Amino acid sequence: MRLMGLPNVARYPEATVARGDEAIEIHFSGNDGEQTMSVPLKYVGEDAELAELRLLAQLQDIGYSVQRST
Numbered sequence: 001m002r003l004m005g006l007p008n009v010a011r012y013p014e015a016t017v018a019r020g021d022e023a024i025e026i027h028f029s030g031n032d033g034e035q036t037m038s039v040p041l042k043y044v045g046e047d048a049e050l051a052e053l054r055l056l057a058q059l060q061d062i063g064y065s066v067q068r069s070t
Helices: 048-062
Strands: 014-019 022-032 032-040 065-066
Touching: 014 048, 022 048, 048 065
Parallel strands: 014 065
Antiparallel strands: 014 022, 022 032
16 A cells, blocks of 8 residues: 555654444544544455555554554
């Protein structure tokens, strides 16, 4: 998954990823507030769980503190 338009990691250092029935939601938070992004599952390929796990790894590599929401 190609990541574009993410909030500044210094301002929003925490990212929570949740996979729903139709989209993967990414919730960013920090001292400057909160932002949420939604990625429709139709854009992530056939294996939504694999896309979610890769997203978590990519966000962590960028520098976000990540967690997977249940």
